[in-house]
Amino acid sequence: VGLIARAASILLFRGSAPPEYLVVRRAEHLRFLGGFHAFPGGKLAPEDARMPIRQAGGGHSEGGDNESIAAAARELFEETGVLLARGEDGDNPPASAKLEYLRRKVLVENLPFSEVLARLGLTIHREDFQSIGALVTPPFVPHRFDTKFFLARLPEAQVAQIWPGELVEGRWSTAAEVLSSWRAGECLVSPPTVAILEALKGVASEEILPHLERVFGLHAGQSLPPIYVAPQVRLLPLFTDTLPPTTHTNAYLVGNEHVYLFDPGTALPKEQASLLEALDTHLASRRPLTGIVLTHHHPDHIGAAALCAERYRIPVYGHAFTQKKLAGKVNFDNLLKDGDRLDLGTTPAGPTPWFLEAIVTPGHADGHLAFFDPHYRLLLAGDMVSTISSVVIAPPEGDLQVYLDSLARLRALNSKLLLPSHGGPSATPERVIDDCVAHRKQRENQLLAALDATPRTISELAQELYKGLTPKMMRFAELQLLAGLYKLRREGRAVATPENQWKMAEQPA
Numbered sequence: 001v002g003l004i005a006r007a008a009s010i011l012l013f014r015g016s017a018p019p020e021y022l023v024v025r026r027a028e029h030l031r032f033l034g035g036f037h038a039f040p041g042g043k044l045a046p047e048d049a050r051m052p053i054r055q056a057g058g059g060h061s062e063g064g065d066n067e068s069i070a071a072a073a074r075e076l077f078e079e080t081g082v083l084l085a086r087g088e089d090g091d092n093p094p095a096s097a098k099l100e101y102l103r104r105k106v107l108v109e110n111l112p113f114s115e116v117l118a119r120l121g122l123t124i125h126r127e128d129f130q131s132i133g134a135l136v137t138p139p140f141v142p143h144r145f146d147t148k149f150f151l152a153r154l155p156e157a158q159v160a161q162i163w164p165g166e167l168v169e170g171r172w173s174t175a176a177e178v179l180s181s182w183r184a185g186e187c188l189v190s191p192p193t194v195a196i197l198e199a200l201k202g203v204a205s206e207e208i209l210p211h212l213e214r215v216f217g218l219h220a221g222q223s224l225p226p227i228y229v230a231p232q233v234r235l236l237p238l239f240t241d242t243l244p245p246t247t248h249t250n251a252y253l254v255g256n257e258h259v260y261l262f263d264p265g266t267a268l269p270k271e272q273a274s275l276l277e278a279l280d281t282h283l284a285s286r287r288p289l290t291g292i293v294l295t296h297h298h299p300d301h302i303g304a305a306a307l308c309a310e311r312y313r314i315p316v317y318g319h320a321f322t323q324k325k326l327a328g329k330v331n332f333d334n335l336l337k338d339g340d341r342l343d344l345g346t347t348p349a350g351p352t353p354w355f356l357e358a359i360v361t362p363g364h365a366d367g368h369l370a371f372f373d374p375h376y377r378l379l380l381a382g383d384m385v386s387t388i389s390s391v392v393i394a395p396p397e398g399d400l401q402v403y404l405d406s407l408a409r410l411r412a413l414n415s416k417l418l419l420p421s422h423g424g425p426s427a428t429p430e431r432v433i434d435d436c437v438a439h440r441k442q443r444e445n446q447l448l449a450a451l452d453a454t455p456r457t458i459s460e461l462a463q464e465l466y467k468g469l470t471p472k473m474m475r476f477a478e479l480q481l482l483a484g485l486y487k488l489r490r491e492g493r494a495v496a497t498p499e500n501q502w503k504m505a506e507q508p509a
């Protein structure tokens with residue numbers, strides 16, 4: 001189970017009716033929501049705890065969120081150059097060459113932020129930061145953040161300037177402008193940013209706070225939060241019985257006039273109740289629920305499929321192999337072949353037809369289906385790649401070469417957003433697939449190095465190559481190894497003895 005780090009984020013606005021917000025794009029290499037637009041902010045640093053904050057009317061504030069305010073002010077200065085602090089006269093400093101110089105010193109030479117304020121004779125004032133609530137990253141990623149959000153107005157005579165680094169660009173836009181460009185597929189926007197901007201569409205600056213209460217309330221409750229990873233694509237992280245370090249399987253609700261539920265995987269009653277509550281709310285808001293789609297038959301992908309099909313009287317879709325594997329457990333109404341389309345209606349941006357195309361991708365499971373949306377270039381990858389762990393290839397069903405061929409096919413799609421069953425979304429699908437292939441190659445090289453002329457059992461090889469695993473994980477490691485050995489045998493690089501021991505193939509003389 002991963003740790004939860006504290007973070008602070010800031011909604012900086014200017015103007016009033018409606019105000020414009022500063023939205024920044026995170027660099028693609030960042031592990032968390034790289035390539036997505038979000039509000040400025042970042043993790044708390046040790047120095048934030050020592051920063052004095054002045055309260056209204058003078059004196060030091062002893063408020064509980066001092067540290068988060070200090071972090072928000074520091075991150076905002078580092079990321080945008082905007083300095084929310086005041087001098088003895090009560091004024092914010094104007095943009096200047098000195099401010100830029102000090103910002104560079106912070107970024108390049110790690111000059112403490114408190115030193116910047118001291119040199120300029122400035123103090124952070126509590127009333128410049130309106131607290132609007134906190135959000136915790138849902139458990140679909142191991143690196144989670146508990147983020148406090150603040151609202152602040154851009155000081156007059158200051159400008160925001162993004163320097164390439166962790167952020168690649170920034171823009172001032174109204175909530176409606178960001179959302180319309182998101183709907184048009186022009187940019188990716190982080191799910192909490194989407195939720196916040198939806199609540200602020202057309203809202204004047206003095207009305208911001210009351211409009212945000214509902215958003216933060218929804219995400220803090222027991223129900224599944226509305227996580228929109230793309231327009232009309234909702235991620236439902238469900239606790240499932242899966243393999244560590246993974247704890248959840250992502251179900252997805254995708255579509256506009258026709259909406260499909262992908263992989264309702266949980267078999268746990270409490271988690272099923274949360275899923276049904278979310279689906280009931282979806283239907284109550286007059287959204288359709290057209291069918292259930294299963295990417296493959298593994299238990300952490302199908303746990304609530306029969307339950308949902310019966311409760312909402314909707315058909316189940318999947319591949320013929322999946323149907324066969326689940327005979328007696330789930331009834332299938334529609335079988336999907338390679339190239340079949342699921343009609344989603346029209347795109348959220350307008351009257352263009354929107355659909356998902358089924359792609360048969362065996363290797364992890366026979367009959368595994370991935371789905372590609374050529375309009376937004378979304379790839380629903382199922383278990384073909386994970387953004388938090390490596391995918392199990394367990395013979396006899398799992399076949400490493402077949403898996404690699406399927407991955408190559410997915411890579412060629414030129415998709416823009418990867419939506420895996422395990423882990424968060426990624427704006428760099430090709431890089432995720434390349435990393436996965438490189439990891440397999442590295443494992444294969446280790447296996448080749450371990451094989452020699454003396455035959456050894458799978459379990460001996462596994463003990464050498466995967467040290468310190470629990471017995472349950474060791475069993476999967478042995479299966480992974482077997483998948484690698486089958487591939488090498490097919491290539492004439494490994495041989496099995498009649499006693500089921502493995503050795504290196506003899507080199508032709």
Ligand SMILES: [Zn+2]
Binds near residue numbers: 296298364365383
């Ligand atoms: Zn699976």
